[in-house]
Amino acid sequence: MVRRRRHRTFAGAHRDVQAAGDARVEGSGMTGRTSNPVERTADGQSPHAFVQEIAGHILLARALGVVAELGIADLVAAGPRTLAELADAAGAHPESLYRLLRMLGGHGVFAELPDGRIGSTPRADVLRRDHPDSLHDLLSMTWQNLHWDTFRALPDAIRTGGIAFEQAFGQGFFDYLAAHPEMNAAFDLRMAQVSRAENPPIAAAYPFGAFRRVVDLGGGRGGLLVAVLQRYPGIEATLYDQPQVVAEPTDLARAGLLERVACVSGDFFAAVPAGFDLYFMKRIIHDWDDERAVRILRNCAQAMLPGSRVAVADAVMVPGNDPDPNKTLDLSIMALTPGKERTAAGFTALFAAAGLRLTRIIPTAAPSTVSIIEGVVADDA
Ligand SMILES: C[S@@+](CC[C@H](N)C(=O)[O-])C[C@H]1O[C@@H](n2cnc3c(N)ncnc32)[C@H](O)[C@@H]1O
Incomplete structure (x- = not known):
């Protein structure tokens, strides 16, 4: 399930886009920059793919929070477990849990073994409560929900210069x-x-x-x-x-x-x-x-x-x-x-x-x- 891709920097992307935009302006006589959805920047990713990936990160953060709350990393700490065992121990719906783990596996968090069991990965290990560099509390639902409620007020805060948290929580x-x-x-x-x-x-x-x-x-x-x-x-x-x-x-x-x-x-x-x-x-x-x-x-x-x-x-x-x-x-x-x-x-x-x-x-x-x-x-x- 693990897919690795080189991460690129904002500055790198900015330079690529600028270069592409400048070339278009010179070459086509256009007066401004346009975005061609299939055009590739230097790392081979199209602007569309880039923006879609970023838009999907909202779900990625939530998915990490959910597995942390369910304690899945703790459950596989001692070794791989079957999905039925995990669902039973975590009080989760087996197929829904599988789909959540499959999505995270695509980001290197947990791995599905050839026999179908779910195992840990270094990125899953840090979600364990007892890991020396644990990030379990960073992902707590209590905290994530506070962030979500705050960020809901962000558009208004950007327009007015107000503080999103204060708008959301008074x-x-x-x-x-x-x-x-x-x-x-x-x-x-x-x-x-x-x-x-x-x-x-x-x-x-x-x-x-x-x-x-x-x-x-x-x-x-x-x-x-x-x-x-x-x-x-x-x-x-x-x-x-x-x-x-x-x-x-x-x-x-x-x-x-x-x-x-x-x-x-x-x-x-x-x-x-x-x-x-x-x-x-x-x-x-x-x-x-x-x-x-x-x-x-x-x-x-x-x-x-x-x-x-x-x-x-x-x-x-x-x-x-x-x-x-x-x-x-x-x-x-x-x-x-x-x-x-x-x-x-x-x-x-x-x-x-x-x-x-x-x-x-x-x-x-x-x-x-x-x-x-x-x-x-x-x-x-
Ligand atoms: C962002 S946290 C930083 C905590 C710690 N220094 C760290 O880096 O992990 C801000 C800290 O400031 C404390 N704090 C906020 N208002 C304070 C105040 N008026 N007087 C003293 N401490 C305050 C909070 O309780 C909190 O522990």
């Missing part, structure tokens, strides 16, 4: 999470799972070991501090987040580091704890518009000691048509929150407005292409 994203504990838990788990892949490369990329007292602002369940402490056990680490979040520092607990980390609750718009050598925050600034992002950074500037650093782990967007997964993240952030991904120039201006001076941008090897944007208090020598 309140801000983080206010909604605070008022809905089960959604807050689903978000924290999802965030922790996504972060698990980026925490070790971030801990490796930034010299945390040069600081004694480190606070992770909006640190969620503590996953980043786990990665940092595993590398630099001597650091005094503090996890700072909203009360309902620091109440469940599950990543710290899982790593046996609860005793090593102080958990402090608060509101980073009001104040952040004073006197730390490093104010770290990952995936925080991108959640907020410039005014609120500046408020958080200014609170850091006011709490910092001479020589303290602030370090923001976020995407740094590449300009133009170059491919960048952060451009998709930016659209998701736009739909959910008042925030945005920023360019290097955007961060420089943001830091300056908060009384900080951007000192350097350090790339990381994280798969999500997150960078670390570091600053000092502007008048700190």
Whole structure:
């Protein structure tokens, strides 16, 4: 069932289309570009096939969510199972389940064996609940449904400049999470799972070991501090987040580091704890518009000691048509929150407005292409 095709980049496709369009304009005397459904771009895929494939991805994401919810990856973890066994164990209709798995098999998620049994594949393995790099919580129906309800409001949000989530749910994203504990838990788990892949490369990329007292602002369940402490056990680490979040520092607990980390609750718009050598925050600034992002950074500037650093782990967007997964993240952030991904120039201006001076941008090897944007208090020598 597995079919593999070389993935192409948006920039590559854009250049191909531009070249094809320019040639047509020159060769035919036409005044604009047209799209010929059977024309092939450089990778052999027609524009029609490309757009149809993308349109079908909406179902692909849903199908991944459904198999995750049914726990099919867990059921085949120990070895291939017959469809009847799977349907029985998952409480599913056998033929419908088969058609779902056949579709996913075409994308390398599960495989039908010659004897008809269903087996796992590396892409199915990461859907298991007990996989070390599990993405099961990322696909939870609770979370996917929230996204779907949000994205339904996207056309209106694009027209008006409003926030799709607020149009769909009637309140801000983080206010909604605070008022809905089960959604807050689903978000924290999802965030922790996504972060698990980026925490070790971030801990490796930034010299945390040069600081004694480190606070992770909006640190969620503590996953980043786990990665940092595993590398630099001597650091005094503090996890700072909203009360309902620091109440469940599950990543710290899982790593046996609860005793090593102080958990402090608060509101980073009001104040952040004073006197730390490093104010770290990952995936925080991108959640907020410039005014609120500046408020958080200014609170850091006011709490910092001479020589303290602030370090923001976020995407740094590449300009133009170059491919960048952060451009998709930016659209998701736009739909959910008042925030945005920023360019290097955007961060420089943001830091300056908060009384900080951007000192350097350090790339990381994280798969999500997150960078670390570091600053000092502007008048700190
Ligand atoms: C996108 S998550 C990032 C979590 C974590 N840093 C990571 O990268 O996995 C944003 C975090 O900010 C926290 N947060 C939101 N509003 C906050 C506030 N006013 N004060 C403190 N933390 C807040 C949330 O609870 C959440 O843990």
